Amino acid sequence: MGKSKKRSRTKALHEAAANAAAAANKAKQQRRLLEDDNEIDNDDKKETTTSTEKGTSTITGTTTAPTVSDIAITIKTIKYLTINNNGNGNGNDGDDGNDGDGDETNTSTNNNYDLFHNSKQYKELRKVIHPLIIDRINKVYKNGIDYRSKVTNHLQHQRWLPALGALQGVKDYNQIPKQGTIQRWVRDVDSVDNNSNKIKMKLLSSILNCTNVTSNHSTNTTTTTTASSDGDDATATAATANMNKHDPLHALMAAQQKNSSSNNNSNIDDEYDEYDDDDDEYDNNDNSMKEKKEKGAIDDDDEDELKILKGWRIPTSSLFPSSSLDDNSLLLSKLKSITTTTGTGTELNTSNSNSSSSKTPNTQTQTQVVYREKASERTPPNHYDLILHATTTSTICETTEDDDEETEEEDEETEEEDEDRIIIKHNIPFLNTNGHSSSGAFVLENVLSSSECNEFIEMSSGSTATSTGSTISSNIVGYQKDHPLTLKEPTGIDSFEWYISKTIHNIIYNRVYKYLPKKSNHILTNNNNNSKSTATATATATGEEKEEEEEKRNNNNSNNSNILYGINRRWRFFRYGQDCVYRPHIDGSWPDSSLTKIKVKKNHNTTTPTASTDTRNETDNTLYEYKYEVDKTGNTRSYLTFLIYLNDNFEGGETKFYYPVTTTTTTTTTTSTTTSNKDNNTDNDTPATATATKTQTSLVARGVIPKRGSVLVFPQGNTASLLHEGSAVTKGIKYVIRTDVLYQQQQQS
Ligand SMILES: O=C(O)CCC(=O)C(=O)O
Ligand SMILES: [Fe+2]
Incomplete structure (x- = not known):
């Protein structure tokens, strides 16, 4: 590191220390002001809070005087009460004042503040509002400061550095965020300017670090340095090595700790709020970032925040495939039988629709729209409608209220046909070491044959392209x-969304069943607020409301054992063009989806499909309606992502995981102070050693290289918080199917 860098960091530390000292002194002064006024009676004093250890502030009922942070809250509250609410005391409305929710005023001036505190004219007012203040302190402390809402707020306003500080608070106070919250944060961080990649990585890594996946990969390094200088450098090294030099907050914290220990005060909650008071100053505009860099808070010289490792490829195996088995599979014949005879009557698979296989059933399977969500109503709104297709058979007309057209014989067939199939399960080594030992991410090789993959691609590609840019309005299958x-x-x-038939589901499910975890003890939460713009049918409540509902549901269910239920039949086909990337995200957990075929009435007219349901004339002119429903069971949630790779003849396009790796470096520095021994004319070295341990967390990215016919399975949501992306396809086109593995909450007897 260059000398000027070191100097600017030292300067930043001094500044931080000075700021911290000023804040503490100011708080102390205010505390004195309140006490000197004799307006805090003894009872109130008893009710103030004390903090026994960092991060746990509780109402203790002791007579301990307020801490600096209590006072800081008080000050902010008074500011709030006096300035925001004209001193009428109505501010005690449940708003936390300093919770970063944007309500804090920036217009307060020291003049107002001093006037309020010092002037006799406000004495009565001070008396009146004092109980409110105490109440506020208690409230804030009882609930704890919610650093999560601070993070949310800062990220929404693109205040990246304050967000980092608040994230540290989330971690230190062990405030585990909900799944939807983490997803939102990751999405917000995605809008960090690409030129500020470092801060972006830092934010992502901090987000991952404060999820309930507490342990990270970790490595230890021991470095021994011998310096024979005058000792100054060694001291400097030892002093700064204990800090994560990337993190301005750590620098600040260290400075505050130093300051607070001399002030005999170890609890400064505001250490996470260093940038709060001047939010605007740290907005993510280039100038402020530049300024921060100049101040040394972000160090460009340090090691990379993101280490990208070479992609991981499934070890090669010579066991399969058996092509004769592939070409006669029931799945293949089922796929080949699918035609689009509704709507315009366009035949989808012109080359295959007449192909005969020994197992080709006697039925014509058709696709039709079973659910449609208007472009403007999607989350977020899109230029295109969301269309869910389904296959339905035309020759078997059941009168049951069931969408599952297959016969029992077919069910048996699905079990028989795969007896010879060899599937290999590969745990993903880099997600299953150290801290990620429980991530349970794996790849199943050879779930689909090459021909089956090709058939899926052809089927999903359909005969339409949306090159006109207009929303598809027919029933035609296609991306x-x-x-x-x-x-x-x-x-x-x-994308192309397809509600697969029970037969297709069963074929695939039978193949993978024995490799899937049969039970999940995780609390499975639903999150319809998912990243890509694919919303579900029942997404009406807001994200927050849904999270609350979900939490209630989970609380009512003390036994969180969930058993394997099946694969979500709503499949999302994705086609990545050149340079396309599915940006870093965490997959959400989804409820089950179902399609019910309801016999409506006899009708001789041909009907046109409607938005959310579809009607169709069967051969006997019975009118059926298809009702697509989400969360019909009410107790089934997905826990694993199920990603089928349909091809691998492209470049790039890895499924890349981002995970934090903590490196602990111990540096022992030996300094020799040379004293001359005149008597025997030799130099006498008196070595002084200083040992410093530095812990640094950086983000590592490593991809799984897609292999055609294999399935990548990994936990979703906050069960593992696996941040990942569909990396850019650098050449060719990538096809995948994305769905989920569902688990059902066990019924209590
Ligand atoms: O395409 C990929 O490799 C990743 C896709 C993905 O993450 C998703 O669909 O959720
Ligand atoms: Fe994903």
Whole structure:
């Protein structure tokens, strides 16, 4: 590191220390002001809070005087009460004042403040509001400061550095965020300017660090340095090595600790709020970032925040495939039988629709729209409708209220046909070491044959392309563009949503069943607020409301054992064009989806499909309606992502995971202070050693290289918080199917 860098860091430390000292002194002064006024009676004093250890502030009922942070809260509260509410005392409305929710005033001036505290004219007012203040302190402390809402708020306003500070608070106070919250944070961080990649990585890594996956990968390094200088450098090294030099907050904390120990005060909650008071100053505009860099808070010279490792490839195996088995599979014949005879009557698989296989059933399977969500109603709004297709058979007309057209014989067939199939399960080594030992991420090789993959690609590609840019309005199967209104251009990741038939589900499920965990003890939460713009049918409540509902549901269910239920039949086909990337995200947990075929009435007219349901004339002119429902069971949630790779003849396009790795470096520095021994004319070295341990967390990215026909399975949501992306496809086109593995809460007897 250059000398000037070191100097600027030292300067930043001094500044931080000075700021901390000023804050503490100011708080102390205010405390004196309140006490000197004799307005805190003894009872109130007893009710104030004390903090026994960092991060746990409780109402103790002792007579301990307020801590600096109590006072800081008080000060902010008074500011709030006096300035925001004209001193009428109505501020005690449940708003936390300093919770970073944006309500704090920036217009307060020291003049107002001093006037309020010092002037006799406000004495009566001070008396009146004092109980309110105490009440506020108690309230804030009882609930603890919610650093999560601070993070949310800072991220929403693109205040990246304050967000980092608040994230540290979340971690230190062990405030585990909900799944939807983590997902939102990751999404918000995605908008960090690409030029500020360092801060972006830091934020992502901090987010991952404060999830309930507490342990990280970790490495230890021991470095021994011998310096024969005058000792100054060694002292400097030892003094700074204990801090994570990337983190301005750590520097600040260290400075505050130093300061607070001399002030005999070890609890300064405001250490996480260093940047709070001047939010605007730290907004993410280039100037402020530049300024921060100049102040040494962000060090460009330090090691990379993100280490990208070479992609991981499934070890090669010579056991399969058996091509004769592939070409006669029931799955293949089922796929080949699918035609689109509704709507315009366009035949989908012109080359295959007449192909005969020994197992080709006697039925014509058709696709039709079973659910449609208007482009403007999608989350976020899109230029294109969301269309869910399903296959239905035309020759078997059941009168049951069931969408599952298959016969029992077919069910048996699905079990028989895969007896010879060899599937290999590969645990993903880099997600299953150290801290991620319980991530349970794995790849199943050879779930689909090459021909089956090709058939899926052909089937999903359909005969339509949305090159006109208009929303598909027919029943024709085909990929659809994804173009959220917030973006100038489409994402380039086209999608096709298909509610697969029970037979297709059973074929795949039978193949993978024995490799899937049969039980999950995790609390499975639902999150319809998912990243890509694919919303579910029942998404009406807000994200927060849904999270609350979910939490209630989970609380009512003390036994969180969930048993394997099946694969979500709503499949999302994604087609990545050149350079397209599915940006870093954490997959959400989803409820089950179902399609019910309801016999409506006899009708001789042909009907046109409607938005959310579809009607169709069967051969006997019975009218059926297909009702797509989400969360019909009410107790089934997904816990694993199930990603099927349909091809691998492209470049790039890894499924890349980001995970924090903590490196602990112990540096022993030996300094020799040379004293001359005149008597025997030799130099006498008196070595002094200083040992410093430095812990640094950086983000590592490593991809799984797609292999055709294999399935990547990994935990979703906050069960593992696996941050990942579909990396850019650098050449060719990538096809995947994305669905989830569902688990059902066990009924209590
Ligand atoms: O395409 C990939 O490799 C990743 C896709 C993904 O993360 C998703 O669909 O949730
Ligand atoms: Fe994903």
